[in-house]
Amino acid sequence: MKDAWNFAGLDDFWPRYEPLSPWARDERDERKVFTDQAAIEQRYDDLEAAAAFLDRAKADPVALDRVAYHLKRMPRLPLAPKDEYELLELFQIKKFLANYRSLLAALDDEARSRFGLRPAAADLAAELDRGGSDAETFYLADSYSPALKDCRAGLALLDERLSYANEAAAAEIKSLLGINFDGRDFLIVARAALEPEAVHRARCLAEPYDDERLLVRPAPRAELIALSEAREGLLERERYAEAAVIRMLSALAAAAMPELKAAVEAVTRWDLARAGALLAAATGATRPILGAGALELHAGRFIPCQDECAALGLGYTPLDARFEGNAIVLFGSNMGGKTVALKTLLFMQLLAQAGLFVPAARFSTRVYPDIQYIGELSGERLAGLSGFGFEVWRFQEALAKGSGALIAFDEPARTTGSHEAEALLSALVEAYGKGKGDGASRALFATHFRGVARVPGAEYWRMRGLDRIAACQALDADAPLAERLSGINRHMRYELKADAAEGPPESDALAIASMLGLDCAIVERAEFYFKNAAF
Amino acid sequence: MQYDGAAFLGRVSFISGPGKNSGKTSFMNRAACLARRAARAAGLPPPALLTVGYDGDTRDYLSGARKPSVPVEAGDLFVSAERFLREGGSSPEILDAAPGRSALGRLCVARAHRAGRVALVGPESNAQLDWLLSRIVDEGLSSCALVDGAVNRITQLAGRADALLIYSLRIDRAGLDAALATIKRMALLMDLPLAAEPGSGGGALGRAVDGVASEYPVQEPYLLQGALTAESLALVPDKATELVVEDFTKVFLDYSALTALLRDRSLRVRRRPRFGGYSLITRGLSDGLVLQRLAGLSIRGKPIEEYLGHNPYAEDVKKGALP
Structure with missing residues (x-):
């Protein structure tokens, strides 16, 4: 998944x-x-x-x-x-x-x-x-055990005596040598400032630090050693009591x-x-309705896209959809929103199966044991296979996994020529369209190949696409590209409409190419070829 | 530089130095003593002691036994791993556990109930150090924090407004020239001017590069993301004469390479800490000689002398005090 x-x-x-x-x-x-x-x-x-x-x-x-x-x-x-x-x-x-x-x-x-x-x-x-x-x-804490309390009382007493003894030693050294340890364990002192005999009298140890200086520290005093030893003993007892x-x-x-x-x-x-x-x-999410039958979404908001539109100052159209069958084909031109529709449906389904509510007025679906996406991936995963080989491998993998899954195909067979692609896609739609009931897989195909065969058991939908009249009226041919893009977005109708198998509709892709500033002569010739092509 | 305990209060002081045995822990121990007194006098909580590595242990000079090396007083906070917590007799109270783990186990923030010695264990990730400093200093558990750590581990330093950097190093006769180069390099780094932030009117930062040479026109100044090393510098287009790095810890050029760079190009930093100065521990040569060799150097408009502190364990014997 x-x-x-x-x-x-x-x-x-x-x-x-x-x-x-x-x-x-x-x-x-x-x-x-x-x-x-x-x-x-x-x-x-x-x-x-x-x-x-x-x-x-x-x-x-x-x-x-x-x-x-x-x-x-x-x-x-x-x-x-x-x-x-x-x-x-x-x-x-x-x-x-x-x-x-x-x-x-x-x-x-x-x-x-x-x-x-x-x-x-x-x-x-x-x-x-x-x-x-x-x-x-x-x-x-001391209150846990009398033994602990005793040890700590003893340690406090010893610490007080040690502190007093240390202070007394420091004061003695200061008076005899004029050096102030001030809480330090040792001091570096100029050799010239200390006479060996005075160091000895002050009960200090001096060792060479360098040619000019000595490292001086208080020599162990008998009282301090005894107190330190007693402290170590009490610390040992404290550890036992703590244990x-x-x-x-x-x-x-x-x-x-x-x-x-x-x-x-x-x-x-x-x-x-x-x-x-x-x-x-x-x-603004609602509880999904889980059960058998149709997949139905009313006013579903694909939040990542909604956020992106808001950041770009573009409008966002929530999605409505109702699919009864197990093979659903979504047609749409470039920028028409079919991939976003596919993402919206998977977004809702995955959220619902993650145990969360979905941002829609209503979402009715069933629980799928597997949810798959077959489309462009960020990186090839099977070394040695071409794009087409990889795609075919993924089709077969999905078929081999058996029934019950929700599978979203985004631009399937995009890696081969259009005639072969339409043939392959038709066969896939037919295979999934044969599935009956809730135990069968449900497959969603987003494609711009209009020549997919109309087979029993499949549903055909299309994105409503561009409101060309309104877009043409509103679009300023000299406007900067970003403005023209947002104009196209404003007039794109991101809605699903049942698709009857009539002849070729007008091409949104060519209209968009024109609006984006492609040379008029090229667009005109493209329209000529589009209208005269065999569909 | 004066060793003034009050200077540490309300700050996170990073005590850094060139590698091991540069006197960082000795300086931190002394700074803790001074900060403790200053905090007590100001009615503030005692300091917190941290490391960004493991401070190891030392041998007791009386018994030769291993013991944790950092002394603490009652009330001090420290960060250690569970396994070392009860060593050293400081009777710790656990105040919090840091998220994540270190190689030595889970880290905790503890308060000493009595004087003792502790083994400091530091976080392995910058996120953990951030969390610890925030918990200890920003939430007011301590009046200040002293962090013992190598420069390449203290990127947090640049990000905190209350950061103070102290650079500690030992100097002996044989290593004098290398030490002087280290001091001068640090002086150059501390003297790097601040880059204007994007949109501040002082010139937006140029296109970021990540160590990859570009065919595009160079926009000045040139922001280097990541480390400035001899290798990454070689990939910067010749046309880029104004370089910007995030902070001084990203500069991995030695003194001569840095000097050469600054001859031809300007280098700025986006963040820089307050510099507390150097703690120099000389051995076999006089403090005066070091000062003499550094004469004329300045940092941020002040002569280097104002940034030099000497061995915090050195004692000037008052004349006439001798018997």
Whole structure:
């Protein structure tokens, strides 16, 4: 489905879908397209429930901000039972639980119960809350264990004595040598300024730094050594006491893992639904109708194209379509919008199967086990094959995958001559047109080859194309190219119309070529050949 | 340059230098001590200490045992990996975990509950460093941040309005000429004028090139995306006489190549940090000799002397204080 995803411009749209917690972001980044209708419908139900909450809470924007704030602050955490968790993992669990509690408080009963967001791991949370200066930090606090408390009290006392002893030593050195360590472990001092005997008397060690200077540091004093040794001993005992606390907390955390896992799953589900509801609200999206039968789109907006048009100051026409059959041929001239129509349909289908609402007044479709795009790709993937060879290989690959897929063919057989292309395309349309019912594949063919055979079971549509009279009246032949392009766009009717198999219509391509400034004589001759060609 | 603790407050100071053993960590330790005092006097939270690599460990001179090399006081913030967190006896409280991982494990922001020593472990990506600085400094957890790191790892420096660069290097007799070239090169880089931003009326930036020679007419000034190296310079059309790079960390020319470039062309930067000066640690030669050899050099209109600081561990013994 990756080619279909890329062709439909979903990657341009996807950043608008913004879940906030790490697990929901992971799932968003997987770009999942579901094929189980029940799972998709459940996502739609979730999205509606989230939208209902957002609506109920809109009078309280602070609560809504709080929901976003706490989702954003949730850290990843270990979700497998372990004998001993790292300090950082205990911190992550504590921070998650703090934000989880706050998230629950910001939601109402209906939302909590719908998404299974219920209080979790209360005993563990209470224990973890004992360590740390606030709800989101973690520290192996003295209060966890009397042994830890004793060690730390002893260490505090020793640190005070060490500090006093260090200060006394520094003061002694300063008075005897005139040098001020000022918190530094060593000093570089001019040799000429120090007499060896004075250094010795000040109980300092001096070693050559260079020809002119000495590196001086206080010599180990017996009292400082004794205090340092005592400190090391207490630090060792502290580590044992800390390890015991970590084991105690780890046991609680391991026991709480099923609850934590359920809480993470509920958060993920809520976060995806919330992000989906916000996206739907921002894009005016509606719930797709999944079922059998026709593929129907009413006022479908292909958002990437709509955005692009807005940026260029061009109008955008939403798409309406209703297809009953399983082989649909879309004719259209250059710039007529048939490829955009194809993209719009795939965009809607992929969004719908990603469990999201679609920017349309109505979108009715079925769930396809596979969605394929066959058309121009950014790079050749089979070395050694020509463009035609590659295209044929892809046709066969699609046929071999069996039935049930939605396949979008954009300008199929474009790599060969027009007569062969029309013959090949006719055969493909015929093959897909034979498929009956919802189990068959549905194929959409966008082409400008008018000579495709009319076969039973296929539907033929065309883009309405250029309103030539209006375009000619409005177009200023001397206008700059960009202005002429936007004039053509303004008068292009991006609508689908059933195509009767009558003779050759007037050529939009030649009219457009003329409007774009192609030499009049060339255009006239082209029209002559077009009208006299055998169709 | 005066070692003034207050100068570090409210800033992210990047302490850089040419490779290992250039005195960066020693300078950072001293700067932390001074910043701590200044923060205390101003009623601000203590500093945060970071590295963009791994500061390693040193051997205790009493016992010979390995120990983390950066001293911290109670209240200091530091960034380390979980596995080193509880070494050094600083009794850390975890304030946050950085997104992503480093080769040494997940990084966390911790606060020391008591004095001790810590092993700093730095982020591997610029995005992680950005996140850490934003969390620590921008969210007010610390009054300032001191970052120990090589120039080629500190691209964040150019992007922060509060960035201060200090360049630390050791100089001995044998390496004097090379060190002087390093100082002069840094002076040239710090002196590079700022390029006008597009649309500012000062001349729009020219077409960007990415190390590919072009047949198109050259529009001045010429923006080089990526590094300015001897190789990328060779691909710049001769006609381009005004070059622009993103910031000084993108310049990988040595002193003589940079001097040669500046003889023929102008070079500007789109961003430049505040320059705090050099911390020079001399051995086997006097500070005065270095100063003498740099005489006449200036940076941003000020004489080089104003940018030179000497060994932060050097002590001038007051006359008459000796017994």
